[in-house]
Amino acid sequence: MSNPKEAIKENSMIIQKEMLGNLFTELSTAKENGKKVVYTFVPGNLTELILALDMLPVYPEINALQSGMRKKSGSYIKDAEKMGFSEDVCTYVKCDIGMMLSGNIGPTGEKLPDPDLLLLSYTGCFTFLKWFENLERLYPGVEIAMLHTPYQEDGTITQDQVNYMVKQLKEDVIPKMEKVAGKKLDYDRLSKMLENSAKAEDLWVKVLQTAKNRPSPIDSYFAGVYYMGPLFTAFRGSEKAVEYYQELYNEVTERLKQGLLPVTPEGEMKEERFRLVVEGPPNWTNFREFWKIFYDMGAVIVASTYTKVGGVYDQGFRHEPDKPLESLAKYCMGCYTNLNLPQRVDLLEYYIKEYKADGFLINSIKSCNSFSAGQLLMMREIEQRCGVPVGFIESDLVDPRYFSYANIKNRLESYFQMLGQRKVIMAQEEAQV
Amino acid sequence: MKQAAPRLIELVEECKSLAFDLNFSYAKEWKKQSPDRLLVGYLPIYVPRQIMHAANALPVGIMGVGDRKQIIKGDAYYQSYICHLPRGIIEMALDHNLDDFDGFLFPSICDCVRNLSGMFKLVHKGKFTRYFDYPQNFDEHIGGTFYRELLETIINDMHLLNGVNISIEALNRSISLYNKNRKLVETIYNIRQDYPWRLSATDVYHIIRAGMVINVEKHNEILEEVIRYIEEDYGEPMDNIRVIISGSFCEQPPIGLIKSIEMAGCYIIDDDFMLGSRWIQDDINGTTEDPLNELVISFLTKSTASSAIYDVGNPRSARLVQLVKRRNADGVIFCAASFCDPALLDRPELQKACDAEGIAHINFQFHENTGQFKVIKEQAGTFSDSIKLWV
Numbered sequence: 001m002s003n004p005k006e007a008i009k010e011n012s013m014i015i016q017k018e019m020l021g022n023l024f025t026e027l028s029t030a031k032e033n034g035k036k037v038v039y040t041f042v043p044g045n046l047t048e049l050i051l052a053l054d055m056l057p058v059y060p061e062i063n064a065l066q067s068g069m070r071k072k073s074g075s076y077i078k079d080a081e082k083m084g085f086s087e088d089v090c091t092y093v094k095c096d097i098g099m100m101l102s103g104n105i106g107p108t109g110e111k112l113p114d115p116d117l118l119l120l121s122y123t124g125c126f127t128f129l130k131w132f133e134n135l136e137r138l139y140p141g142v143e144i145a146m147l148h149t150p151y152q153e154d155g156t157i158t159q160d161q162v163n164y165m166v167k168q169l170k171e172d173v174i175p176k177m178e179k180v181a182g183k184k185l186d187y188d189r190l191s192k193m194l195e196n197s198a199k200a201e202d203l204w205v206k207v208l209q210t211a212k213n214r215p216s217p218i219d220s221y222f223a224g225v226y227y228m229g230p231l232f233t234a235f236r237g238s239e240k241a242v243e244y245y246q247e248l249y250n251e252v253t254e255r256l257k258q259g260l261l262p263v264t265p266e267g268e269m270k271e272e273r274f275r276l277v278v279e280g281p282p283n284w285t286n287f288r289e290f291w292k293i294f295y296d297m298g299a300v301i302v303a304s305t306y307t308k309v310g311g312v313y314d315q316g317f318r319h320e321p322d323k324p325l326e327s328l329a330k331y332c333m334g335c336y337t338n339l340n341l342p343q344r345v346d347l348l349e350y351y352i353k354e355y356k357a358d359g360f361l362i363n364s365i366k367s368c369n370s371f372s373a374g375q376l377l378m379m380r381e382i383e384q385r386c387g388v389p390v391g392f393i394e395s396d397l398v399d400p401r402y403f404s405y406a407n408i409k410n411r412l413e414s415y416f417q418m419l420g421q422r423k424v425i426m427a428q429e430e431a432q433v
Numbered sequence: 434m435k436q437a438a439p440r441l442i443e444l445v446e447e448c449k450s451l452a453f454d455l456n457f458s459y460a461k462e463w464k465k466q467s468p469d470r471l472l473v474g475y476l477p478i479y480v481p482r483q484i485m486h487a488a489n490a491l492p493v494g495i496m497g498v499g500d501r502k503q504i505i506k507g508d509a510y511y512q513s514y515i516c517h518l519p520r521g522i523i524e525m526a527l528d529h530n531l532d533d534f535d536g537f538l539f540p541s542i543c544d545c546v547r548n549l550s551g552m553f554k555l556v557h558k559g560k561f562t563r564y565f566d567y568p569q570n571f572d573e574h575i576g577g578t579f580y581r582e583l584l585e586t587i588i589n590d591m592h593l594l595n596g597v598n599i600s601i602e603a604l605n606r607s608i609s610l611y612n613k614n615r616k617l618v619e620t621i622y623n624i625r626q627d628y629p630w631r632l633s634a635t636d637v638y639h640i641i642r643a644g645m646v647i648n649v650e651k652h653n654e655i656l657e658e659v660i661r662y663i664e665e666d667y668g669e670p671m672d673n674i675r676v677i678i679s680g681s682f683c684e685q686p687p688i689g690l691i692k693s694i695e696m697a698g699c700y701i702i703d704d705d706f707m708l709g710s711r712w713i714q715d716d717i718n719g720t721t722e723d724p725l726n727e728l729v730i731s732f733l734t735k736s737t738a739s740s741a742i743y744d745v746g747n748p749r750s751a752r753l754v755q756l757v758k759r760r761n762a763d764g765v766i767f768c769a770a771s772f773c774d775p776a777l778l779d780r781p782e783l784q785k786a787c788d789a790e791g792i793a794h795i796n797f798q799f800h801e802n803t804g805q806f807k808v809i810k811e812q813a814g815t816f817s818d819s820i821k822l823w824v
Contacts, residue, residue: 084781086798088514088772122569122743126543129569129743130778136745137782144745146569150579151541153550153564164579168570340564341551366514369774373519374548376510377555394512 010263012248016229019244021108023056023234028110030056036180039115039135043309044123044149044332048193048237048319049174053181057234058112060131064095066107068284068398076102077399091367091399093131100138115142117180119173123149124309124337125370145176149332155343157333165329191321193237198318203245204231205314210252211302212355215272217255219262221301222291225282232310264295273298274419277351279344279378280363280371281306283395286403290395293409297416303351305344308336312347337370345381352386359419361391366402389422391415435667437631444659445636452642453501455525459647460493461533469595474531475538476522476546477683478741479709480565481728483717484584486607486649487599488591493534494645496707497521500687500802510552516772517800518684519549526558535594536561538587540709542683542741543775561590569743571733581729601722608719608727610649615711617656618644621663622703626760629675629700630668632659635691641707642685671698674820677762678704679753679783680769680776682739684801693806694766698817703760705739712737740775749779750786757792763820766813767796793820 009017030037036055040046042062050057067073076098077091083101085094099105106112118139120132136144147168150161174185207227211220218224227248235241261269265288276294278301283290294301311317317334320327332338339347352360360382364372379390393411396402451459457472464470471490475482482492498504498521506527507520525531537559539550550564567583568576588599618641625632632640640659644652676694682705694701717731718724736742738752757765765787769776780796787794795816797809 084784086769086777086780088798089774089777093778126541126547127774127778130740130775133744134778134782146743146745148569148576148743151547151564151566153547153566160579160582164568164570164575167575167578171575172570172572340554341548342554344551345555364512366512369515369544369548372512373515373545374510374552376512377552381555 010251012244012251013226015244015247016226019230019235019240024106024108024110027056027058027106027113028108030113036116036182037113038117038119038177038180040119041121041123041125041128042232043125043335043337044121044147045233045236045310046119046121046147046173046328047234048190048197049177049185049328050119051237052190052193053177053183053185055117055177055181058115059233060096060135061092062233063099063106063112064092064398065284067095067099069287070107071285071400072099073285073398074400089367090127090131091397093127093134095398096131097134097138115139117177118142118144119177120144120146121149121332122147123332123335124151127370143176143180145173147173147332149338152333152339152343155340157330161333162326162329165332166325169325169328187324190324194319194321194324194327196239196242197237198321200231200236200241200245201311201313201318203242203249204228207245207249207252208303208307208314210256211300213256214275214356215259215261216275216300216302217252217260217262219264219295219301220307221278221282221304222264222287222294223262224301224304224307228307228310262295262300264291266292266295269295269298269300271298272300274359274416275300275302275355275357276359276361277302277348277355277357278304278306278361278363279348279375281309281365281368281397282363283365283403284398285396285400286405289405290403290408293412297412299416302355302357305336305348308347310335312336312339315347341374341378345378345385348378348382349385352382352388357388358423359389359391359415360386361393361415364392364394366394366396367399368397389415389418434669437667438662441659441662444655445639448639448643448655451646452639453499454646455498455502455530457493457530457533457646460491463491463648464533469597471535471591471595472533473536473538473591474534474559475565476540476542476549477518477707477709478542478739479540479567479712479736480538481584481732482649483604483607483611483728484588484599484725485591486610487604488588489595489597490535490591491648494642494707494709495522495525495531495537496642496645496685497801498525499685500689500804504802514772515545516684516770517802518770519545521801522549523552523556526553526556531558534559536563536590538563538565540565540741541567543773546683560594563587563590567732573730573733577729577733580732581725584725584728601724604724605719605721608717608724610653612716612719614644614649614653614656615713616716617653617660618711620660621656624660624663626702628663628666628670629673629702630670631663631666633692634695634701634704635688638688638691638706641710644710645707671700672821673698673700674763674817675700675702675761677702677753677757677760677765678706678768679765680767680773680780681706682708682776683773684770686768686770686799687801687803689806690768690799690803690809693810694813697810697813698821699766699813702762703756708737708739712739740779750783753783754786754790754792757787757790764793764795764816766816767794769796769798771798771800
């Protein structure tokens, strides 16, 4: 395995880096500046509410994945296991708890501030609930707000579910947030932010849809996880996020005009041999090596479900400034892991057909039952409905013990060989017709 | 030494065969008696069985296959790092064990059970399949309203199949029958607290589990009869410690494991096996004009400590300590299924609470089809000896 070279960065990536840098600086001085800090989760986050109340969000999953990328997660996980957490349970939780026990140092090397509010927006993952129960005990006395997001068990969002969520927001969550923030929520300001959210969401969808082109100018999974950052985390609702997505869209459109392929850490891809749809989160501990296996083989991910965990915007949802709370409720319920399995299969089928994918691949994550339980059945369904070759690999989010480079590379190479062979056969069949 | 009555042994044997009949013969026979009868399967942990009973449906607990069925297809549906329970259940579904069932309820306990509800939809099992997403908000006006709507949805699912409109009287009667059921189960536990040698933990397990697959009227009769026998003294006390088992509320431990713990010198005087049958911690009012509301209120205010319920404000660690004290137990055995996120993520906090109170504890993990108990027996035996010798 070669050492990864210094990554080549696009302008939008530089802008995003600056946005994140500013956020972490603000976080490191939050206490001095009297800013309140909210710990919350990515799927179903209420960022606009947090920002409208002038508070700063911290996302424990993001801390965990960044720890994974910085090769720190292994020791954090072991620290949590020493406290009694089983090897079997979610490694995001263990990494986060281990990081906290080790001083809660963020990616910039500065200490993350303790929370003033634990905002559990419990969407699409039962483990979130357990995670926050544990955080509550680690930060005794901190205000806690819990927003229960009902699951789309029947494949739809019902009015009863919306009412339940709006009531929770109005009567429980927002009053607690206001109490911590020390101010009343300004609904006009919230609406303005939701307007910004919708603008950024429009641009994000346009970026994603450029992958319908052949060749695709973007990789919707490996690069997608960077692209989705501002919208899925601390910046949705801000003007800066709109600016970022405008820049990203301009860049991608320009690439499209020039017929360029996706940018990778080692420069532009030269050939699009395979177009894939991927289900499941990536591995973070060996992210660069993992990505390299794909671009070395000319495999481009044209659509992925992981880039929908913070909202399935390409299916039409937008935040609505004139219905702020209803819209936030529907947003929470619409995130990918809150969809039932038939909906997930339908969405994958749509991606494979709409984006003209050559194959479908699952990266099954040991730690994440919300994604992983049922994936083998989903794979069969996709094979039957779409007739494309399917592949299945296993890894973990942030536990380096569960990333076997040789094993994954071996499996992927076999899979790509199969895709290559299929292309040859299909071309021969077409020639005969 | 006086022996157990032959009739009691007969009752336990009957429960044994009911509890692990993976063809659910009793339930299927019950359904055949009338065209408007329904079978509604439910997974651990909790569903309010009263609404099914009142709608002329038999709620049937699908608690897993244990070590009674070889898993072949199920393993092709689940990765190695997912617990055993759902692979056994999908195996049963694909082997047609559940074909006569009309509907299935998948209570909100974890993402595996949640996603299994979608798998049942994809493989077209049951005329209705619901993820039973009970509220995690316990305000009557907010979570209560949502929960009532959820119950009404399930009532409507059943109505569409058999046309039964649940009357106030019928639901009140069901509430009373299940009140009695919980009280009888509690009586058995109370007797065992003082005289654990009269009925083994495996016998209690079979008796309670049988109640998951038969009608409540019949189960109440069995429980009453069992109680009559165990109220009399027989058997001989052993020099065992008294333990509480925690963490086995969803995937069930194999019978061999329960037996091994007792044989190693630990009387199991309380546990969370089949917790759903004891979920509501008091009587529910079965005499009002709005019994559905009583079910709602009881869920919001009288639910037991469970890993499935958001516990901030009412921590389950404190409740475990209370239970240890109430049962006068010597220690706790944390016995969770492998890959069970809810139980295993709760374990450190529960252990911490035990440490703070000086309560001895050990832990191990299992699969429902674990076949080797030697190590567990040694561990439990050492635990028992250490308490007997040093505490």
